[in-house]
Amino acid sequence: MANTEASFVRTEMVAPQEPPLSERGVVKWVRENLFSGPLNTILTVLALVSLFYLVKLSLPWWLHGVWKANSLGECRQIIADAYGPDATGACWAMIRERWHQFIFGFYPPEMYWRPILSFGLLFVALAPALFFGDRRNNLVILAGVALFLLLSLWALDNDLLHIALIMMMMAGFVALVLIAPRKLLWFTLIYPALAQFLLWGGSVWGPVLTMLGLAVLAVVYVVLQPRFGVVMASAMGFVAACVWWLALQSSVSTALYTLMPIGLEALDSDQFGGFLLAFVIGVSSISAALPIGILLALGRRSDMLLIKTLSVTIIEFVRGVPLITMLFTASLLLQYFLPPRTNFDLILRVVILVTVFSAAYIAEVIRGGLAALPRGQFEAADALGLDYWQAQRLITMPQALKISIPGIVTTFIGLFKDTTLVTFVGLAEPLRGITSIVRADIDWKGIYWEPYIFVGAIFFLCCFSISRYSMYLEHKLKTDHR
Amino acid sequence: MAYVADAPKASFRPSMLIYDTRYRSITIQVIVLLLAVLFVGWLADNTIQNLAAKDKDINFSFLWNRAGYDLDQQLIPYTNDSTHGRAAMVGLLNTLAVAFLGCIFSTILGVFIGVLRLSKNWLVSRLMTVYIEMFRNVPLLLWIIMVFVIFSEIAPAPKDFKVTDEMIAAGELPKASMMFMDSVAVTNRGTNIPMPLVEHPLGYVNLGFATANLTVVALFALIGASIYANRRVARHARAVQEATGDRPTIWWKSLLILFAPSIFFLWALGFHLEYPELKGFNFKGGLNVAHSFTALLLALVLYYGAVIAETVRSGIIAISNGQSEAAFALGLRPGRTMRLVILPQALRVIIPPLISQFLSLTKDTSLGIGVSYLDLRGTLGGITLNQTGRELECMLLMMLIYLLISLLISFVMNIYNHSVKLKER
Structure with a gap:
């Protein structure tokens, strides 16, 4: 074979050539992605034309945009002076002057550190749940929170002593994460009381003793559980805690406060507003709704006819009516359903009803997660001799919750957006409450794009980042090998 | 398995109510029932006490009293002399109108955008992603209020449409002009659109609880009959195709059957459009659509369009690539592949979430409160409630009606879902 030398057979390889111009680089990309066929070309041209008009307009x-002015008229004057009489321009000066109302409502400015601190600590409390004891991610979160607190408190002119104290607390959290990341869950447990104390102020003993009620529940449960089983023990614990909360707590708290008057200045719910209100309602409702939703989901899958019927009725009723009717129930009807002369805070009433509302949605999400589990899991738990609650706690729920986390996050996003509806029962949420207050001001009358864009942008940032986080979580928790 | 029969038939002891799984479920159910009854009783007792303290009772007779307020959008005849019940009915129809139109338009928009987002065109798919994320991640209420504010602040006043002789002489154009060949005028007071009218209406018939417009009824009956006849023709064509292998040409028959009767019917009755015209300071004639309706509908369609687009996209993605490759291998064109292979399978994935989105859309029509749209909540749960002071009755009735609507929608859509579901085993 070696000596057959035909003149038409090449003996050396041809040097590789560059692909033709239309098959490489930008041209290829544009051809393939923008002009690959008549339809695509039309679409591209249409998109470009509409983009052009949008940008031009x-x-x-x-x-x-004008950032420094005292009224809309002044804004328009500045724009007219600079760019001619027909020029349009944004008047961001309104945001500059009123941003604190959009964020904090009517919260006293010298106390802004309280909501800021609770917002920062919210992430510390969430960190163990968000990243499952992953040390590195927890540290990243803590560092982010510390930086956020430092910058925002410094920007709001808090004195150095307070900032230093808060930073020492953050350092304590970092140390805790480094030594025992799982122990951070205890902070998650006490966070609700802490946040309530920080936000509303008042005596420190109220929240402390409320948490003590939970401790009573836990102690009763631990003592009685071996004898009476989970349901009875937790019911008795609940009764004991209720006795503590309703009968004893207020007198003990008053006595302690006279002995040791520790506390922050008490604030009224009227002073809450803006995104602070949206976060308070959203976060407290969703966290309270989670356990109720789990119970409802379990009830809906239960073999016991009565419990199943009850759960289905509650879930379907709540899912069948608009949130707005639930809110009106909170503001108009709750006074009929509760004992005469009970009158409590509107925010609390709204939170209760929104909790019921989101519990039904969460129940459906978790039911979906339970339904996605293979039957073998339930049977294996039975085969191991676990009782119902052990099986739920150790086998079913960890898997079902894992599957339903994206759904829960979606529910939370929906709920967070729906907190804007509390404006209709008279709470000053950012979108309509605060915006109408601003637009009623003589200085800013007739302004409409800027407040809506500002509020919308903040909502977008929150919801978009949460949904991206949920996608990350979905990816991370996917342990199956499909 | 003998030992099963040997299980001790011990006599019943009270402790078995707690420790024996056979009896424990009964115990738990009885306790729960007791607690539930106690809770409901407690609520009812409180309600009775509170009502007594306020000198009120539970009484629905106010529904037959004179309402005394006007509604700006009414699909059935209503004056301020009508009853509260009638007002609630008008409100309910307004709710249903927005919900119905919203479901249809948002589905169309959603499918369109969902498919475009999957397009191979880089620019278009990015634009659609931006659209979807922008609308999904911002509260619906913001879009409703924003659209409303834009309409009522930016739209020109009716006087801006005026063309005077001096302006013609000077060759000036009016500040604003009507759209779509002088048929639609968007002003700051509302949108004026042409109104379809017939010269020889068939009249009304009183059904006791409602009056039926015979012209509309006849038209719908005719359209239904046309669709039925068309299906007969198509079925016949299919039968012929299956028997002989040749499909008869039927498209012209279909067109004729579908459209000719209705067009002839409308022509015979003298169908025409009444165009809005500027008379004096406002537009007269035609149909004046309030901005609250337009804003609510537009915002719902834009928002739910984005939500549905995501559903459609995930439904199409869920169909594995092998399906379309197999269809291409069989020689089907892309359009037919989509229609015959991908969509029927994607529908199964799309429909269950779509049902819940329709439900949410229907419930979210209650956000019309943000722009004072007089829907069920605006009439029964708003003005009527405030006028009569009967919070309990109004709220309960309103919740019940919303609940019924929701159950009805999910019932109907579940039937449809069942019909497209994969039939296996």
């Missing part, structure tokens, strides 16, 4: 408005 709105770009001057964005570019001519």
